[in-house]
Amino acid sequence: MSRGLVVALSGGVGGAKLALGLSRVLPPEELLVIANTGDDFEHLGLSISPDIDTLTYALAGLDNPATGWGRRDETWSFMESIAALGGETWFRLGDRDLAIHVERTRRLRAGETLSQVTADFCRRLGIGPRVLPMSDDRVRTRVRTDEGWIDFQDYFVRRQCRPVVRALAFDGAAAARPQPEAMAALQTGAVRAVVICPSNPFISIEPILAIPGLRAAIANCGAPVVAVSPIIGGRAVKGPTAKIMQELGIEPGAATVARRYGNLLAGYVVDPVDEAEVAGLDVAVTVAPTLMSSLAEREALARVVLDAAGRLSRGG
Amino acid sequence: MSRGLVVALSGGVGGAKLALGLSRVLPPEELLVIANTGDDFEHLGLSISPDIDTLTYALAGLDNPATGWGRRDETWSFMESIAALGGETWFRLGDRDLAIHVERTRRLRAGETLSQVTADFCRRLGIGPRVLPMSDDRVRTRVRTDEGWIDFQDYFVRRQCRPVVRALAFDGAAAARPQPEAMAALQTGAVRAVVICPSNPFISIEPILAIPGLRAAIANCGAPVVAVSPIIGGRAVKGPTAKIMQELGIEPGAATVARRYGNLLAGYVVDPVDEAEVAGLDVAVTVAPTLMSSLAEREALARVVLDAAGRLSRGG
Numbered sequence: 001m002s003r004g005l006v007v008a009l010s011g012g013v014g015g016a017k018l019a020l021g022l023s024r025v026l027p028p029e030e031l032l033v034i035a036n037t038g039d040d041f042e043h044l045g046l047s048i049s050p051d052i053d054t055l056t057y058a059l060a061g062l063d064n065p066a067t068g069w070g071r072r073d074e075t076w077s078f079m080e081s082i083a084a085l086g087g088e089t090w091f092r093l094g095d096r097d098l099a100i101h102v103e104r105t106r107r108l109r110a111g112e113t114l115s116q117v118t119a120d121f122c123r124r125l126g127i128g129p130r131v132l133p134m135s136d137d138r139v140r141t142r143v144r145t146d147e148g149w150i151d152f153q154d155y156f157v158r159r160q161c162r163p164v165v166r167a168l169a170f171d172g173a174a175a176a177r178p179q180p181e182a183m184a185a186l187q188t189g190a191v192r193a194v195v196i197c198p199s200n201p202f203i204s205i206e207p208i209l210a211i212p213g214l215r216a217a218i219a220n221c222g223a224p225v226v227a228v229s230p231i232i233g234g235r236a237v238k239g240p241t242a243k244i245m246q247e248l249g250i251e252p253g254a255a256t257v258a259r260r261y262g263n264l265l266a267g268y269v270v271d272p273v274d275e276a277e278v279a280g281l282d283v284a285v286t287v288a289p290t291l292m293s294s295l296a297e298r299e300a301l302a303r304v305v306l307d308a309a310g311r312l313s314r315g316g
Numbered sequence: 317m318s319r320g321l322v323v324a325l326s327g328g329v330g331g332a333k334l335a336l337g338l339s340r341v342l343p344p345e346e347l348l349v350i351a352n353t354g355d356d357f358e359h360l361g362l363s364i365s366p367d368i369d370t371l372t373y374a375l376a377g378l379d380n381p382a383t384g385w386g387r388r389d390e391t392w393s394f395m396e397s398i399a400a401l402g403g404e405t406w407f408r409l410g411d412r413d414l415a416i417h418v419e420r421t422r423r424l425r426a427g428e429t430l431s432q433v434t435a436d437f438c439r440r441l442g443i444g445p446r447v448l449p450m451s452d453d454r455v456r457t458r459v460r461t462d463e464g465w466i467d468f469q470d471y472f473v474r475r476q477c478r479p480v481v482r483a484l485a486f487d488g489a490a491a492a493r494p495q496p497e498a499m500a501a502l503q504t505g506a507v508r509a510v511v512i513c514p515s516n517p518f519i520s521i522e523p524i525l526a527i528p529g530l531r532a533a534i535a536n537c538g539a540p541v542v543a544v545s546p547i548i549g550g551r552a553v554k555g556p557t558a559k560i561m562q563e564l565g566i567e568p569g570a571a572t573v574a575r576r577y578g579n580l581l582a583g584y585v586v587d588p589v590d591e592a593e594v595a596g597l598d599v600a601v602t603v604a605p606t607l608m609s610s611l612a613e614r615e616a617l618a619r620v621v622l623d624a625a626g627r628l629s630r631g632g
Binding site for chain 2: 044045046071074075077078080081082084085086087094095096097098099100102103105106109120121124125
């Protein structure tokens with residue numbers, strides 16, 4: 001396997017599974033994960049970064065495999081108690097999970113950047129690969145529904161994705177600066193692959209690509225960009241990807257996700273059930289199981305993706 | 317028993333015991349507790365009000381009888397997790413207790429006063445009597461040690477009262493406005509007794525009396541002021557009262573506490589072991605057990621204090 005840096009773009013659950021797979025087949029210094037922060041929000045006065053946290057917990061082995069979010073061995077005393085005080089309970093914060101939000105909020109208020117806080121948490125939790133926010137500036141995904149624009153977590157958690165999505169916007173993205181370390185890495189010429197994890201393209205990957213300079217840096221980094229389809233047989237493995245695509249007038253499918261990424265993609269990994277659907281695409285398709293139910297499957301898919309990138313690098 | 321409002325001045329543990337006793341022998345509308353906020357501090361980015369919380373938990377039956385602070389049936393997942401993230405752990409915040417700090421911090425930042433937040437928490441927790449902070453303005457007790465001035469919780473919790481206390485100061489007290497509802501109550505003429513609970517005079521009661529206007533309003537409210545000694549046989553029931561007195565050059569004893577309150581006091585309740593010591597004081601002494609180990613003893617002492625005030629009111 002050729003050496004060089006692998007840059008992965010990731011949202012939460014699905015992306016974190018592949019990021020974990022990559023972290024187990026690569027030396028830590030060869031993996032850099034750029035995380036979506038469009039889902040970040042302030043709740044109960046705390047700064048919450050759901051995708052960074054899901055990645056952090058997954059890479060540290062602290063994730064909750066039953067829920068896909070939050071921590072394993074969690075307790076819920078805080079939530080019970082805040083309900084009695086009239087606090088909001090629609091966003092579930094476990095007692096262990098709360099620690100990362102309280103300490104992050106304290107450090108951000110003290111002047112640290114989200115990058116610095118995230119790097120320190122990763123170091124303390126024994127995570128080798130770098131996890132970087134797409135930007136240290138505030139970007140907030142907003143959802144236009146028939147009732148007007150609402151905040152992403154309001155749509156995603158409080159309303160449980162029930163409102164029909166008419167449009168998405170990434171407030172602050174146009175003025176946000178890309179995370180400097182991520183940009184520097186992309187510009188070194190040392191990148192051997194960019195992996196777009198099987199996250200929701202609209203709400204997890206496109207906010208990253210909307211940061212000025214970041215999409216161009218990826219396109220020009222000299223390495224192939226390989227995406228893994230988040231859609232299997234027309235359905236999302238988890239979350240509202242398929243529902244959002246339908247509501248935006250896009251047929252939910254592996255092919256339409258690839259078309260959405262457009263000429264950024266050199267390679268595309270799809271599940272066997274979608275092989276026929278993507279036959280006509282102008283992209284190098286690799287067919288492999290993408291569900292990643294087990295750790296072994298996460299590692300296997302990571303190898304598939306890296307091999308695909310390797311073949312594309314050699315012009316194969 | 318005569319009717320009218322009873323105003324109690326209280327710090328944390330010892331004061332909360334008597335406040336609970338008073339709350340069980342008085343109709344809720346006849347008890348108003350003014351709480352010390354000099355111990356308040358900001359920790360992990362949270363606004364913490366230890367004495368208000370100890371009172372709130374005691375009056376709601378949520379207090380931890382083993383520790384005297386915090387909540388019963390507590391869990392500690394948050395503390396375990398924040399330690400792993402490098403957060404500070406010297407001030408123990410249980411998962412349930414954390415809810416009151418997070419929600420208070422959120423509401424204070426949103427513009428509510430400490431009085432409003434406290435009143436709402438008390439209402440939601442089913443507490444009948446009013447619990448009011450001495451002021452909605454920031455007052456911070458500071459301790460001068462041989463190493464210089466340090467914050468109160470730094471002295472009290474982190475350093476476990478080990479440094480020698482050379483002086484105390486209540487930063488912000490001179491500019492703080494007394495809590496308006498407390499002032500109004502004292503000025504109505506409807507007060508039948510002011511009770512100084514058996515809290516540390518130097519760090520729990522004197523900050524209250526240092527708020528401009530409050531001591532005078534108490535002195536002029538037309539009702540007798542009755543204190544319960546926090547010292548039994550030269551020792552504090554809990555906390556550093558006796559140690560601080562020694563370090564400040566004051567002999568630790570029931571008599572010196574009464575002298576410290578000076579002409580504010582009309583009545584003084586002391587434990588039987590201290591009867592001889594307070595014989596020479598110019599104050600109406602009542603002798604009664606003051607340890608309050610059980611709920612029944614808290615109620616009994618509350619009745620003793622109210623009876624003493626009643627006798628003083630009738631000039632008896």
